[in-house]
Amino acid sequence: MDTIRSLRCFVRAVELGSLSAVAREEGTTQPTVSKLMAALERELGVRLLERSTTSLRPTPQGSQFYQRALGMLAQYHEAVAEARGQTETPRGLVRINAPAAFGQFRLNALLADFMAVHPQVEIELILDDRLVDLVRDGVDIAVRQGTGLPPDAVARAAGVSPRHLVAAPSYLERRGRPQQQQDLATHDYIRFAWLADGDALTLYREQQAVSVVTHGRFRVNHALAIRDSLVAGGGIGMCPLWLVQDLLDTGALVRVLAPWEGAPQPLHLLSPTRRYQPVRARLLLDFLVARIAALPGFGLKGEA
Template sequence: MDTIRSLRCFVRAVELGSLSAVAREEATTQPTVSKLMAALERELGVRLLERSTTSLQVTPQGMRFYQRALGVLAEYQEAVAEARGQTETPAGLIRLNAPNAFGHFRLNALLAPFLAAYPQVDIELILDDRMVDLVKDGVDIAVRHGRELPPDAVARLVGASPRLLVAAPSYLQQHGKPKQPQDLGRFDFIRFAWLPDGDVLTLHNGERTEIVHTHSRYRINNALAKRDSLVAGGGIGLFPLWLVQDLLDSGALVHVLPKWRGQPQALHLLSPSRRYQPLRARLLLDYLAAKIAELPGYNAS
């Protein structure tokens, strides 16, 4: 029996909840994976998985074995990488997940030079605003904004972008300018549709903090669409600088209440909590960390 292959298939069966899904990953058939699992159970003398026509459940013994199998696979992969040493060539698929707006506006342009530098590496970029399960979804690296991160992932902080109040000059010419934070309640405020605080805005000016109740008649669940609505004169919005630096430079948007800011928007690179990462993933993590730090609007005071 190919023990390493059997362990790998078992681990992925637990994570994916389906032998068919494992077979697709392994480019083989579901009966082949079933035979591997049966052989592994016979060798161990315990039932690891309860199978039915509609579901796959892990037994208590299987769950304990899964935790140990993760460590065994990590040690094996580390041993392989160490044995290969400097002869290891980055190759294979990297599954990269990122929010829609950041992926379209910034990340997409960063990936072509990396692919050119490593011709044996493939990248699958999945743009999705939800917080994915890195293990279950088979994601090697996820790009995420904010500070609420999954506890079972390794997070690497690579940048922070100030959040500023901005509006189009045409809107301010027509409606006037707020002179203090509490004035914002009298203006059209455009925000994300899914914000947990709703219309409540927290602004900072040094050590001073203001809680402001805005009025958002127009709420959008896409950052690029929100950006376009502000340029069109739809109202005032609180934006991370990475998303509007070019518009501020061109004059399409201007600062509103420039002394007041929201909490900076952190950007993290997430990877699964397993200790070993393939060389290709480690290289992309380092590359993205360096390139994102250089993007306009990051790590600015």
């Protein structure tokens, strides 16, 4: 019996809740994975998985063995990495999850640079604004903006982007420039759909904070669409600088109500809490931490 493969399949069966899903990951068939699990159970003399027509879950003994199996796999992979030393060539697949706009606008180019340096590494980039389960979905690295990070993941700070009110000069020429915060209520305000605070907006200046109620007829769930709408003169919006720094530099957008600004937007890179992380994932994580902080509108301390 291939013990390491059996342990890996068992761990993923517990995490995914499906032998078919494990088979897809392994590039094999469901009957093959089922035979591996049956052989592992015979070897141990213990039932590890409860199977039904609709679900799969570990038995009490299986849950306990799962924790041990994680440690055994970690030690095995660490031993392999140590034996190979620094001569190991990064190869294989890295799965990344990222917010749609950031992935499309900024991350694509960074990943292309990484793959150019590491030709044997494959990357699967899933653009999704929802917070995925890293273990269940087999994600090696997740890019997350904002706060409220999951407790069951390791988070590395990659940068902070200030958030400013911006508008196109054409819009301000047509509608006038707001002189104080409450003037925003009379302007077309473009915002992200489904915000928890709705039309409420809090602005900050040093130690001061002011809440205002905005008004707008256009809400959208994609940051790049907000960017395009602002450039087209559709209204005023609060944007992180990573999204609009280039437009501010060219004058296509200008800042409104400076020095008031929104709460800065932190960005973290999440990885599973397992002790072992493949060399390819560790290298990409370090690469992204360094490169994201150097992007326009980013910095570890939130520099503009």
